[in-house]
Amino acid sequence: MSGKDDYYNRSKQQGYRARSAYKLKQLDEEADLLAPGDTVVDLGAAPGGWLQVAAEEVGEGGTVVGVDLQRIEALDDHDVETIRGDMTEERTRHYLREAVGERGADVVASDMAPNMTGEYSLDHARSVHLARQALDTADELLATGGDFVVKVFQGEDLDAFRDDVSESFQYVRTVSPPASRDASSEVYLVAKGYTTSPVAEGDRVEVTIEEEGDEGDGIAYVDGYTLFVDADVGETLAVEVTDVKPRFGFAEPVDGAEPSA
Known part of the structure; x- marks a missing residue:
């Protein structure tokens, strides 16, 4: 058994719903994403592993909201709000805005992935499409200075997407958490310091x-x-x-x- 497979066993032993919980833990350790009292939005949240980690880090004074097309079973140990819906539909976005509140979100995180076809270029393109949907949501919900983390598959469109993310944040890093499987082409873009300035450098x-x-x-x-x-x-x-x-x-x-x- 490889070291990467150990994350599955650890998730079962420690009560996390998915091994992906350790990816968020490692991203947080790397980039200091989650803090007590934060408001966190998790896109593609089922089955709830990232929600568990986020709720642990923000504590009782924080707010965690998860969205997914699939039903997310209630998390008995955490006060987490979940919304079942499609982020491309205004109804879902309305409920999410209400859950986040006027102050806005401190973190928008997305672990969304497309249904895999086995055709690499198509799967990559679909992952970038989902990542752009997540960026649109971040633009709508993030408070000034907030952070954004999104999964995307490596490929020819990644650099262009990263450039688009960079336009709205102070800096962007590409991170491959150790909990990602060896064979996976996924990376995470971690964008810090959401900027709502009406001007840009060079204007x-x-x-x-x-x-x-x-x-x-x-x-x-x-x-x-x-x-x-x-x-x-x-x-x-x-x-x-x-x-x-x-x-x-x-x-x-x-x-x-x-x-x-």
Whole structure:
């Protein structure tokens, strides 16, 4: 018996519904995804192994919501809400938004996988399609600064999907948890720091400096988003965005530049 098969036995001994529970544990250890009090959404949650791990980590002050087309048996030891439905249907998304609440989710996780056909290129394409559905859900539910983890099969479309994920997060890593089977082509994209900024690095905008920051920088606002600029209060000038964080960014004055956003 290989070391990877031990995860199945461990899941039975430790009361987890699936060996995949150890994948989330390892992803959490690697990327610090789950914290007490978090709100976590698990897509493709049946049979519930990831829900068990998430509930353990967020504790009584947290919220864990699982969604799947299949029925998820109640977890007696954890207070977890489950929704049976299709994430492409508005009815399911409505129930999920209600369960998460206005504050938004801290983590959206997806272990969804397609029904396997045995044709590698087709299975890869279907896995990317499911991953994009998960990204759409993350865009809808994540609070600023939240995290996203999604399973996808390796293949020609992976780099393009990763680039799309990168547009909305501070950074993205590709992780292969030890609990994944040796023969599996699955990897997980772990995206940290969801950014809802109306500007991106390299954008040029015209701003007015409205306040002075604690470090002496000027503060401007773009659709309510804070930009720190080396300029004086009252100045109106063109700037280029140099760094974007979840809640604020930095920009530098650009002489004679035409705004691009």
